[in-house]
Amino acid sequence: MTDTAKDRSRPxxxxxxxxxxxxxxxxxxxQTVSRVSNERRNVDEATRERVLAAMRRLGYKPNRAARALRTGRFRSIGVITFTLSTYGNMRTLDAITAAAAEEDLTVTVIRIPDPTTGTVSGAYRRLSEQAVDGVVIIFEAHLLDQADITLPDDQPVVVVDSNAGDAYAVVDTDQELGARQATEHLLGLGHPTVWHIAGPEDSFSAHHRVTAWAETLRARGITSPLAMRGDWSTDSGYRIGRELAARPEVSAVFAANDQMALxxxxxxxxxxxxxxxxxxxVGFDDMPESKAFWPPLTTVHQDFAEVGRRCIEKLVHAIETKEHETGRALVPTRLIVRESTARYAG
Structure with missing residues (x-):
């Protein structure tokens, strides 16, 4: 077989x-295509859109590995969370992944079933080994405020819904504002006091909601009743609801989430x-199902999409500028009034 024939036989x-x-x-x-691929800012918007349109038409995909070697960035972030069973954590994670997709970032999620010093540090180490540019940590519990919980300072970190102090950038719903809105709404309807079904004691969100509820009553000269602790579940709300139903003096109840309110x-x-x-x-969260409760539930709306957007915004800023940002950013709540609340009947 000739060389020419051999060449023709090769696929x-x-x-x-x-x-x-x-x-x-x-x-x-x-060079312009390279600048667009590497997300450089020195390309005008019209040219950038023309290049991106050509990439889509041809099916061209920049080599992420090669780009990472050139830029030192992997276009990937990690998320550490210790539970996906609560409504708030699921919505927060969903919002973070949606905001990350808008920035063309891939997301790796690590769930820690038992958050301790070792498991947090271990999860962080595993993410570092998977080449991520930064990490978002979603913890409800009081964990990062413990003296022995520290994270490496060589990567940007944004914390959601935890008491991280001044060590990290924190994004959270304004829990205290939401609890005040719920309590003031019920007092504004003429109820002499408001009973509270609180979340677990180790929950950062529950702590801020119960504190704001008690302070709102105190500001009106009202001694707050004993907060009754649930665990975010419908079952715990039912158990506490039976106790409250047996008290004829109870006329207004603020539950720390919609599931306990149900x-x-x-x-x-x-x-x-x-x-x-x-x-x-009154509940807290504004779950999509809350308007289908009977009666439809008055509740505090949390803007999870905005929480996710701000997390990614802060993380991307820290990655790009190499600046170690700290401080707390609070996303406002708003009260959604439905048919589960009415004026005090006396």
Whole structure:
């Protein structure tokens, strides 16, 4: 067999579109395509869009590994969380991944079932080994405020919903504002006091909500009733709701999340306590299902999308500038008034 015949017998190798192909189609130089691929800012918007359109048309995908070697950035972030069972954590994670996608960032999630010093540090180390540019940590519990919990300072870190003190950048819903809005709403309807179904004692969010509830009552000269602790579940709200339903003096209840409010509603219904005729109920979260409760639930709306956007914004800024940002950014809440609350009937 001749060499020519051998060459003809070899399968043809199809190469993917090159940077030069993109440059030709977009009518720009290869250097301009490189700048767009590496997300440099020295390209005007019209040219950038033309290059991106050419990339999409040709199916050109920049080599992330090669770009990482050139820029030192992997376009990837990590998320550490210790539970995905709560509504707030799931919505927060969803918002972070959506905001990351807008920035063309990939996300690696590590769940820690038992958050301790070793497991937190271990999770952080595993993420570092997977070549991430920064980390978001979602912890409800009082953990990062403990003296022996420290994280390496060679990567940007943003913390959600935890008492991280001044060591890290923190993004959170304004928990105290939401609790004040709920409590003031019920007092504004003429109720002599407000009973509170609180979240777990080790929860940072629950701590701020119960504190703001008690302080709001105190500012009106009202001694707060004993907060009744639940665990965020509908079952715990039902259990506490049965206790509250047996107290004829209870006319207003603020539950620290919508799921516990739902349990309380069921207990009040079973006890023959009319809602809102006898007892008004307010939740916290504004779950999509809360408007389908019976009656539809008055609740505090959390803007999880904004929390996720700010997390990624802070992380990207820290990655790009190499600045170690600290301080707390609070996302405002708003009260959604529905049919589960009414004026005090006396």
């Amino acid at each position: 043809e190798t199809r190469r993917g579109p090159s940077m030069a192909d993109v440059a030709k189609l977009a009518g720009v130089s290869s 349990g309380a509603l069921q207990a009040l219904h079973e006890a023959g306590r009319d809602v809102p005729g006898e007892v008004s109920v």
